[in-house]
Amino acid sequence: MTASEEHSGFRTLDVQVPHPWDGFPQEAAVNGMPESFTHSMHTKAAGAFMPWSAAPVPRLSHGLQTLGEYQGSGFTERKYIVRRGDGQVIQLSRLLYVVVSSIDGVRDAEAISHRVSGRYGAEVTTENVVHLVERKLTPLGITVPFGDLPEEPSAPRSDLLLALRGHKVIFHEAQVARIAAALSWLHRPLVVALTLAGTAAMDIWLFGVHGAITPVLQVLEQPLWMLILFALTVASLVFHEFGHASACRYSGGVPGKIGCGIFLIWPSMYTDVTDVYRIGKTGRLRTGLGGVYFNIIFMLALTAGYLLTGQSFFLAAVYLTHFEVLEQLVPAVRLDGYYILGDLAGVPDLYGKVKPILLSMLPGRRRAAAGAADLKRSARIIVTVWVLTMVPLLLAEAAYALWNLPRLLATALRSLSAQCLGTYSAFTAGQWAAGLVGVIGTLMLLCPMAGGAYLAGRLAARLYRAAMRATEGKPAKRLVLAAAVAAGCAILGTAWVQGLAPKPLPESAPVTPVLQPGVPTTRAPHPTPTGSPAGHPAGTTPEKRVTRRNSTSSPRTVPSHSAAAPPAPSATAPAPHSGTPAASTAEAGPTPSTPAGSTPTTPSPRPSESRTTSASPSPPPSESVTASPSPSATAPSGPSPS
Structure with a gap:
C-alpha cells in the first residue's frame, strides 16, 4: 500500500489534476481576455434569444469555492484558483477570477461589468462579461448556463493516467x-x-x-x-x-x-x-x-x-x-x-508541463511551446531537469516490463496458484494465522496483476486516441503509423514465441515456510548420534532454515525418518544419509538421536529443520537471489529480501 496527499486537480484549458497527498483536484488554466469579443448571445431562458437590453444574471455552479491567489507561484503571471463542487480545482487568470468573485446570483451582467472594471483597473463591458461567462466559465463548470438553476457541474474532469482511482x-x-x-x-x-x-x-x-x-x-x-x-x-x-x-x-x-x-x-x-x-x-x-x-x-x-x-x-x-x-x-x-x-x-502539475518542455527543445517549435513560456526561469530549470530525468526513466521501465512480460505473467500466475493452494491447506489444517498471511499474500499478488492489466488497457486506449487525432485527415500518415505499430508488435511477439525474451524464474523454495502456509511437513530431522558436536539435546529440534524466496518449487516428498518406528528388516543395511553416521546394525531399535523409551513424536510445523517444500509465491523478478544455507545450518545465512 502507498500513501499520498491529494490535490483536487488543476486544469489549464487543457486540463490537469489533483495532488494525491494522498489526493488533489485539477487545474484549468484559462488565459486572460480574448482579443475580440463576440456580440451575439443566446440563453436557455425559455429557449429564446435574449437581447442586450435585458442583462442576464450569471450564477455559479453548486458548491463552487474561490480559494484566492496561488501563493508562491512559479508562473510569470499571477494565478488564481477556484474549486468546483465535485472537487475539481481550476486555475484562472486574474480577469476571470475577478468576474467569478463578482457573481453572487443577484447582480446582472451590467452590474458585474461595473464592479469588475473597478477591481480589474480596466474597462470591461457587459458584452465582455457575457462572453467570458458563456465561452470560458460555463464550459469549465464554474457557472451554469443562463436561466438554469445552480446544480452539480457536468463539465469534464481531468482524467490523468497516473491518478488515484x-x-x-x-x-x-x-x-x-x-x-x-x-x-x-x-x-x-x-x-x-x-x-x-x-x-x-x-x-x-x-x-x-x-x-x-x-x-x-x-x-x-x-x-x-x-x-x-x-x-x-x-x-x-x-x-x-x-x-x-x-x-x-x-x-x-x-x-x-x-x-x-x-x-x-x-x-x-x-x-x-x-x-x-x-x-x-x-x-x-x-x-x-x-x-x-x-x-x-x-x-x-x-x-x-x-x-x-x-x-x-x-x-x-x-x-x-x-x-x-x-x-x-x-x-x-x-x-x-x-x-x-x-x-x-511553484508548478502544481509537473506532468502537465512535460509536452511543452519537450516541444520547446525542438528547433522551430518555440511557438508551439507556449505552455512552458509562462514559467519563471527558476521554475523552468527545475521542471526541465525533472522532465529530462523522469521521462527517460519511465520509458525505460515500460520497455523493460514489456520485454519481460511473458516472464512476469508466468511467474506471477504460478506464484498465485501456489499461494492459493497453501492458504487453503493452512485453513483446512486449522492454522489460522498462517492462513491469514496467505490471504494477504494472495491479495498482494492479485493487486499488481489486475492493476497492471487495467493500467495497460488505459494506456493503449490513450495512445490509440492520440494517434487518431494526430493523423486525422492524413490517411497516408495513418497508414505508415499503423504499419510501424504492426511491425513492432510482430517483432516483439516473435521474440516472445522464439524464447528470446527472459525465461520465467525457476521454481524454488520460499525464504521461510510461513510464506507457503498450510502444507504439511514431509521431512523430519535426520538422525544425529547423541554426543555428536552437531547434535541437539534430546527432545529438541534444530531451528528452521531459511532458503531462497524469489521463485517457487513444486511439492516433493522426502522419506521421513521416524524416531519411534524400527526400520523394516532387509538383507542390506540402508545407505547412510550424507553427513549422518551410518547405523552399525540393521536390527530394530531407536535411532541414535532418540533415547530409548522416549515418546514418539511427529515433526511439528513450528520452527525446526522440518520444513515445507511445496510451491510458494515468488517475489518480483527484480529481487536478488540469495544462496540457500547448507542442510546443517541452524540459522539464516544472510539477510532476506525485504
Whole structure:
C-alpha cells in the first residue's frame, strides 16, 4: 500500500489534476481576455434569444469555492484558483477570477461589468462579461448556463493516467479537523528538531549496533508476528495521512477528508489538502513533508515499544517504514516527492508541463511551446531537469516490463496458484494465522496483476486516441503509423514465441515456510548420534532454515525418518544419509538421536529443520537471489529480501 496527499486537480484549458497527498483536484488554466469579443448571445431562458437590453444574471455552479491567489507561484503571471463542487480545482487568470468573485446570483451582467472594471483597473463591458461567462466559465463548470438553476457541474474532469482511482472516504472533514488540531503541536520547530535528533540516534543504534535484518528474519518465522507487522504497516499509513492533515492545519489551511483508493496498481490512502494552495510555499512544503515526518515519529514510537517489550516485530516495522519513506520521496509518480518538487518549483502539475518542455527543445517549435513560456526561469530549470530525468526513466521501465512480460505473467500466475493452494491447506489444517498471511499474500499478488492489466488497457486506449487525432485527415500518415505499430508488435511477439525474451524464474523454495502456509511437513530431522558436536539435546529440534524466496518449487516428498518406528528388516543395511553416521546394525531399535523409551513424536510445523517444500509465491523478478544455507545450518545465512 502507498500513501499520498491529494490535490483536487488543476486544469489549464487543457486540463490537469489533483495532488494525491494522498489526493488533489485539477487545474484549468484559462488565459486572460480574448482579443475580440463576440456580440451575439443566446440563453436557455425559455429557449429564446435574449437581447442586450435585458442583462442576464450569471450564477455559479453548486458548491463552487474561490480559494484566492496561488501563493508562491512559479508562473510569470499571477494565478488564481477556484474549486468546483465535485472537487475539481481550476486555475484562472486574474480577469476571470475577478468576474467569478463578482457573481453572487443577484447582480446582472451590467452590474458585474461595473464592479469588475473597478477591481480589474480596466474597462470591461457587459458584452465582455457575457462572453467570458458563456465561452470560458460555463464550459469549465464554474457557472451554469443562463436561466438554469445552480446544480452539480457536468463539465469534464481531468482524467490523468497516473491518478488515484476509486476514492472511498474513511475520515470525514469534521473528524479530520479534530484529530489534525490535536496533532498540530508536533510541527512546532522545537519538537521537529528533537524528533530529527532522536531519529538520527535511532538509526545509528539500529543499523550500526543492534542490526536491522535479524528482527525481520525472526518475524518471517512467525505467522502471528507477520500479521502484527501488517497491522503496524497499515497504522503507519494512517498516521502518515494525519501528518499531511495536521501540517495543513498548522500552516493555516483547512484539511479535507482522508480516504483510500487505487493508485497505479496498489491500494493507497490519500488526504485532501487542496486548501493548502492558498497559503504560502512554506506551508505547502510543510504539508508535503508532514507525511514522512509522521512516519519518523511512528518509527520512534515503535523503537520505544521494542525497548519496553523486547518484541522483534517492532524493529522489523521500523526497518520496513524506512523503505516507505524512501518510496514516498521519489518524484517519479504522484506521491509526496512529486508534490514537494512541484511546490519548490511553484508548478502544481509537473506532468502537465512535460509536452511543452519537450516541444520547446525542438528547433522551430518555440511557438508551439507556449505552455512552458509562462514559467519563471527558476521554475523552468527545475521542471526541465525533472522532465529530462523522469521521462527517460519511465520509458525505460515500460520497455523493460514489456520485454519481460511473458516472464512476469508466468511467474506471477504460478506464484498465485501456489499461494492459493497453501492458504487453503493452512485453513483446512486449522492454522489460522498462517492462513491469514496467505490471504494477504494472495491479495498482494492479485493487486499488481489486475492493476497492471487495467493500467495497460488505459494506456493503449490513450495512445490509440492520440494517434487518431494526430493523423486525422492524413490517411497516408495513418497508414505508415499503423504499419510501424504492426511491425513492432510482430517483432516483439516473435521474440516472445522464439524464447528470446527472459525465461520465467525457476521454481524454488520460499525464504521461510510461513510464506507457503498450510502444507504439511514431509521431512523430519535426520538422525544425529547423541554426543555428536552437531547434535541437539534430546527432545529438541534444530531451528528452521531459511532458503531462497524469489521463485517457487513444486511439492516433493522426502522419506521421513521416524524416531519411534524400527526400520523394516532387509538383507542390506540402508545407505547412510550424507553427513549422518551410518547405523552399525540393521536390527530394530531407536535411532541414535532418540533415547530409548522416549515418546514418539511427529515433526511439528513450528520452527525446526522440518520444513515445507511445496510451491510458494515468488517475489518480483527484480529481487536478488540469495544462496540457500547448507542442510546443517541452524540459522539464516544472510539477510532476506525485504
